[in-house]
Structure formats: structure tokens, C-alpha cells
Amino acid sequence: MQTGLFPLMLLALAGGAAGCVPEGQGMSAQSAFKPSYMGVETRLLDSDLVNFVVQMQGARGQDDVANYAECAAAQYTLIRGYGFARHVRTNVAQEGGVWRADAVYTISPALPRGVQTIDAEVVVAHCTNEGIPTV
Template sequence: MSVLRASLCSLLVLAGCTAAQDDGPVTPEYLGVKTALLDGDLVNFMVRLRGSDTPEAVEKYAECAAAQYALIRGYSFARLVRTNVSNQAGTWAADAVYTISPDLPRGLATIDAVVTVADCGTSGIPTV
């Protein structure tokens, strides 16, 4: 009887630990965007955020910034050239370069600025 009781107590303790560890989804804290025009239609975006377990959140943040920047400049499209992502002490940083253009650019990583900015707003991701 003592072994059964000990086993039940152990299961209850484990169940309690599992429930206590689940704090729900974490909302990223967006730490800002720095923009630099490199050459004509080539733009560099430096973005940072905290509160994400994966780099996809900071990459999406850079995409949102690029889409809004394109609209501000009177363009409709952007194309990703490259993104470098790093994580230091829980803060994600992305150094992303995009081209912006009035017409759909060649390439696979193109974004429609109007659609992307609307999606960012729906997702709660800030733009420039």
C-alpha cells in the first residue's frame, strides 16, 4: 500500500510541475528599427526584439519594416536580398537588406508592400 501511495503522490507532484511551467504564449517586445538607404533602391533594416524563442519573429519584423518603408517612398514592392540574424542574451537582432521598387521585382523573395503591411497590422507587428 505504501508503494502505491508514493507512486500516486509522485504522479500528482509531476502533474503540478507540468501545469506550473506552462505560462502560455510569450508576446515579443519590439525594440525598434534603424533604416539606412544604401544605394538608390537598396535599403538596410536593423531590427531588434526580445521575447521570442525563434528567429522567425525578428525576420518578420524586418519584413514589416521593409514593406512600410516601400510604401512611404511611394513604391509597391520589396525584395529580400539577405538577412543576418543573431541572438545575444535573449535579444534577437536582424540585419536585413531589401530592394524597393514600383513594379514587381524579379526573384523569389518578393513582397507586396500593401498586403504585407496589412498582415503586419493584423498580427500586431509594428512597422517603421
């Protein structure tokens, strides 16, 4: 009878341990993420080449501010009547608690060549779900 309980006790212990998260991580850290999106500056560099400069506070790192720039690029792509964009480059910097991304994208009506392409409608929908503002 004890041999039947031992695997169950191990399972219970493993299940309890799997739910353990070190303090400062997990749901409480995620709920503490309260970014402040400070706007987008858009510069048309050529007919299909666009520069986006975004700023925000409260970013958890470079990815948050780069995602904000991608959201702006996706919405701008739709505004121009196109469906796709290709990421060219993003430079990210932080100064005094303000994160800044300077990103360049090409926009096009058809899926461009390259590996860093985005479907603007899909990205805008994702940004909306994540609460990231667009242009």
C-alpha cells in the same frame, strides 16, 4: 446493436484524442508569446537598396525577428511611394535575450524579378493583423 455503437465509440475516442495537446504546447504556449519590439534602424544603401536593423526580445526564434524586419521593409517601401520589395538577405543573431536581424531589401514601383518578392500593402496589412510594428 453493439456493432452500431462500436464505430461511434471509436469516433468519440478519436475525436477526444485529436483535441489532446501535450502540456506546454497549443493555445497556452501561443498566448504566452509577448514580444517586445525594440525599434528599427533604416539605412539607405543606394537609391533602391535599403538595410533594416531590428531588435526585439521575447522572440520564439529567428522567424519572429525576420518577420519584424520584413514588416519594417514593407512599410518603408510604401513610405517611399513604391509598392514592392525584394528580399536580398537577412542575418539573425541573439545575445543576452535580445534578437537582432540585419536585413537588406530592394524596393521598386513594379514587381521585381526573383522569388523572394513582397507586395508591400499586403505585408503591412498582415503585420498590422499580427500586431507587428512597422517603421
